Amino acid sequence: MLEDDQDQAALFTEWLKAAGHTCEHFKSGKAFIHNIKRDSYDALILDWMVPDMDGYEVLGWVRENFDWPIPVVFVTARDEEDDIVRALEQGADDYIVKPAKQRELAARIAAVVRRVAPVEDGQNLIDFDPFHIDLANHEVKRDGQRIDVTQKEYELIVFLFRNIGRVLSRAHILESVWGRNPDINTRTVDTHVSRIRTKLGLAPEMGWKLSSIYQHGYRLERLSAT
Template sequence: MRVAILDDEPAELRRVEQTLQQMADAGEQPWSLHSFERGEDLLRQLRRETFDLLILDWQLPDINGLSVLHWTREHMDAPPAAIMLTSRDGESDIVQALNTGADDYVSKPFRPNELKARVAAVLRRHSQQRATAEVLSFNDLVFDDAELTVTRDGKPIVMTEREYRLAHCLFSNLGRPLSRDYLYERFWPHEEMSSSRPLDTHIYRLRNKLGLTADRGWQLLTIYGYGYRLESVTPASE
């Protein structure tokens, strides 16, 4: 679970971090918290990193949180869940944020237990929404989330559950670079993260099993020192 927190007040940023860290410590899935004091810095990371949740202050000296929220909804195919956390608590402000795409709105000063409950509810709703989109098609590949299977022209491709989830993540983020850190945090427990070989091995298998080659319309690029990016390309035969 990767969470980005945007707030230009260091004390408030630490308070949100501490609250979410309590949720992370109580859960089974590892969390990774990333804090930003400038909207520009968060936007820069959003162009190259993937997050599951954004906690956004509204008023910042450069790019405000509402503008960041609007950018994610305009430019990302699968934008992360987002909660506005701000001292602006007027009815018109709340309506504007929700209409822009915020999943929830929490007023400052926030109560830690309330924030944790709202975060949990937003993540639960997003998980349910993803579950309803059970079948996704990418050229001749069909992903079935209910069965955790991939088929090509109706024929199943034998994959492990981890291979399926890693492939689904790559295809759901076409054209976006995904860092090794993100992929390990999402798909590997801590005890398996000491080496880069498990990820490299899985990438190699996916290239072969799914035919991620230019003649089939795909290019799985290795970004040196960073991670991987899956791109859709025009098949060479065309």
């Protein structure tokens, strides 16, 4: 969240936590960009009038530099129609004029996150041909053939396939798959990613790519139908 008013940020953070989210707060546009380069987020909340780089400029940077459609919601006091239209045309997914309301903010954040969430069918399957991930039985198959993976490899596969197209930081992967364990470092992520890439055959000639993003993390991409 980009918000220079500490009281407002504390209130929004409290509301979002009550809705089941975790939230990081930044007071300036440059600090915000510095951190979203390194970490992974499900959605961004922007105020417009903030120090050194305003929310509109931050939105422009995000849309120019992120190649997956991370949801962006403006929460700002600027209520002129021209400002709202400019933000939406720049790529904002929603626009809330302050004072925001708790239930509305939570509902709008949930709605924009839902738009980019992967669809899983009612049988607990993640299905991206030729891969079929059975969430009930913890099985990964390619072309109907079961692939032998460890528990952590399975959990990492599920996490990656739930975030296709997204750049995921090593820290985000580590916390999501291994939890807050001080004895585990990011080299563990690199080792497991390498094993998964080999076991699943995630190569461009097979229509998939599991890329290392310099100084950041990894991205799983579907290049074409296989």
